[in-house]
Every structure is written in structure tokens, then in C-alpha cells.
Amino acid sequence: MNVYERMKQALITGKYKPGDRLTEEALTEEWKVSRTPIRSALKQLEFDGLITPLKRGYIVRSFSQNDIRQIYDVRSLLEGYAASLSAIHRTEQDLSDMHKANEDFKTIIMSRGTNKTEHIQDVLKKNHKFHDTVIRASKDPHTEDLIRKVVVLPLVFHSFYWFEQRGLEQSFELHEVIIRAIEDQDSARARSAMHEHIYQGRDRVLEQLKRSDL
Amino acid sequence: MNVYERMKQALITGKYKPGDRLTEEALTEEWKVSRTPIRSALKQLEFDGLITPLKRGYIVRSFSQNDIRQIYDVRSLLEGYAASLSAIHRTEQDLSDMHKANEDFKTIIMSRGTNKTEHIQDVLKKNHKFHDTVIRASKDPHTEDLIRKVVVLPLVFHSFYWFEQRGLEQSFELHEVIIRAIEDQDSARARSAMHEHIYQGRDRVLEQLKRSDL
């Protein structure tokens, strides 16, 4: 893993907290590389929207409740759109990839993993993999690119909510609905099911957030 | 203007053509700066999607007809969405900004400028300004950010079509429709008018392209 990947991980896992100042020299010491790769990583993280540039240096970005809403809302728009395209352009290969991805997802959520945080990471990865296959099937690399950008952000604040078993099982069910719609080339249904799925995720995050703020 | 801005301009105006190889050292000579700012600019242009990274170095990105379609289609989705949000969140200030921006647009397209390419640049700038005020009124910085990313690309291939007076006047008219819908807080109408407007732009570009390919 290069410096950028490692720093991203540090941001996602919360090692760096919102508002923390990031100076090149301090990072140089921390990651034991020179300022050149640090600068490169910082610029990339800025594009990802994970850090906020100041006149001098960066701070870790913080997200308001409103931010989270807006991010999930555009994401819903874009992924719904991608799903509707997939319903048109999907190949047999795409369909079997989706089925497999969602079976893997089911396997993970049904297993009570040994380590808690590790288990969450696995669930996250499998879920991501499913969404990826759906998006890939759209055959629209530009939309794919935009979604990738908007998907990194939620990672920062939802490492926790994945825990409620009920929500995970609902996710599995909606994944199935999405696949079926894409299989039937019912693009309107694929879109609305994807919208619904992402809004459910949004609401779970917002609810968690409201609870932890009290 | 910094190196990034200047290189972007060179890409947009066609000084660098699709497929051209871009090596750091050659650019160093051309722009009379060291490799450090060149590297920084290249990375940024990669994020913009204006250049394609190879295993070693970059080439200027080329766009197929299909690419252009897809890019305009997501752009339509996103800007339509932004317009619908603006219909909800717009302030009086936003409205007067839109009116002014479109008046400026009218003034430019009605004046037969002295220099042709200069005139096109002005038209482009005023049009961009109008879209900007609409997007700004949505009060959704994340959507704004995504749109910015998808809007740079068309610039590369549409420096030419703006010439037909008829199309420009149609644009002015649709801008007016969009403003009215936002004024009336009719978000569905704002969205569809924006969709329509961008699809018209898309079709003009595609038509031009088909003609010039023959």
C-alpha cells in the first residue's frame, strides 16, 4: 500500500479526526517518507473530498448532518441512474456476477465473525463489491467515475451502523430485488429499488448520528 | 495563471490533441518550470479526466461519440437535479443573479463580436456563468462539485458549435424558462427544462461531430 492508500485508511478508520491539522512535515515524520509523496497524497485526498484545504495546509474534513443527507441523496440519484442503465445493457456475465456478489454478501452477514471490526470490514467490502458489479453493468465509465467519487465519503462516518442484523438482511433482500429488475430489463424498477436501498442506508446513518449526538 | 490552468487551456483550445504524449521533461521545457509543478498539474488534469494515465506518463484523452453522449447524459441528470433543488432553496438574491446572468448572455449573443474566437470564448463564459448561478442556488455543494467535474469535459470538443445564432437564441429562451420555473418553485418543471436544454446542446455537438467526420 502506498502513502495515499494508507492515509485514506487512516481517515476512514478515524485515526485522523475531523478538524485535525495535517502538515506536510508532521506527516513526513509519521509515514517515514519525504514531502514529495506526502504532497501527492494530500492532493489526491483533497480531490476525494476527505480533507479541506486551508490557505496553508489541510484539515480533516468534518461533515454536518446536512452534508450527509446531501451526499446520500446525490449518490442515490447516480446509483439509481446506473442501475437503470444496467437494466438495459447487462450481459449474462454481469447477471451471474451480481448473483455471486450477493450470495457472498449473504454468507458474510450470516456468519458471526470472530473479530468485530474485522467482520464489519468484510461486510463493507462485500457490499461494495455488489454495488460495483451493478454499476459496472451499466457500461458507462463516466457515471462510474462520478459514483466512485461520491461513495468514498460515506465510508468515513458509517463504520458503525452496519451492526444491526435486521438492516443487513433488509439490504440483502433489496439487492435481490435490484438484480431481478435488472434481469427483467425493467429499468424503472431497477432505479427505484436502488433509490430505496440507498435511502434506507442514509436513514440508518442519520438515525445513528442523532442518537450518538444526544 | 498557474501551470495547471494554462495546460488546461491548452487542452481545451486543442493545442494538445488527443493521443499526444505528455512527458514531464518535455513539459518542463515548454512551460519553463521544474518538474514539481508539472507533476502536480498532470495529476490534477488526470482527475479532471482530460488526460489518460499510462504505465509511464500520460496521453491526451480522446473521446468517442459514445463518450460524449454519456457525458452529456449524466450532466443532464445532475444539472436537472440541481435545478430542481434550486427551485426549492432559491433566495431573492439568487433569482436576480440568474436574471442578470441571462441578460448578460443575451447581450453577448446579440453582439456580433470583432474577433471570432474571442467572441466564442465570451459566449462560453457567459453561458457558464448562468449555469453556475442556477447550480449555486441549489445550496448543495456536493452536487455542485460533481457537476464541475463533468462540465470541464465538453469544453474540449464544443468550441465550435456555438456559432449557429439560432441555437444560441434557443438557449437564451430555455434559460428564461428555467428561471421562471425556479421563481415559481416548480421544481419538476425546472428539472425538465434543464434536461431539455442540455440535451439540445448534446445533440448539436453530436450533429456537428457527425458532419465533420464525413
Next chain:
DNA sequence: AAACGCTTCATTGTATACAAAAAGAGATTT
């Protein structure tokens, strides 16, 4: 003559020194 490995060359990755610019502290003026 084709395939493989070796050598050389071109190009990017990294480290670091120096220049420029912004931020902060302290003194001076009003």
C-alpha cells in the same frame, strides 16, 4: 529465424535544499 536474457536508455519516483509566503509575537505609535 524465433525466443530468451542482458545491457542501455528513457522516464518517473523520491529526497532534499533553497525560495517565497503566510502566521504569529513583540514593539512602537496614536
Next chain:
DNA sequence: AAATCTCTTTTTGTATACAATGAAGCGTTT
């Protein structure tokens, strides 16, 4: 006491040297 100005310190911007790596050409082997 508030404001401004300057000097010092901190931090980023730029240039450049060196290291690493991938690409291309060449010769040797089969």
C-alpha cells in the same frame, strides 16, 4: 488600550540531484 508595523518563525512552493523502474534494442542460443 488598540492598531499597525516589522521581525521572526513556521509552512508550503519550486528546483534539482539521485534512485528505481519500465521500455527498447542487441546479441546469443537454440
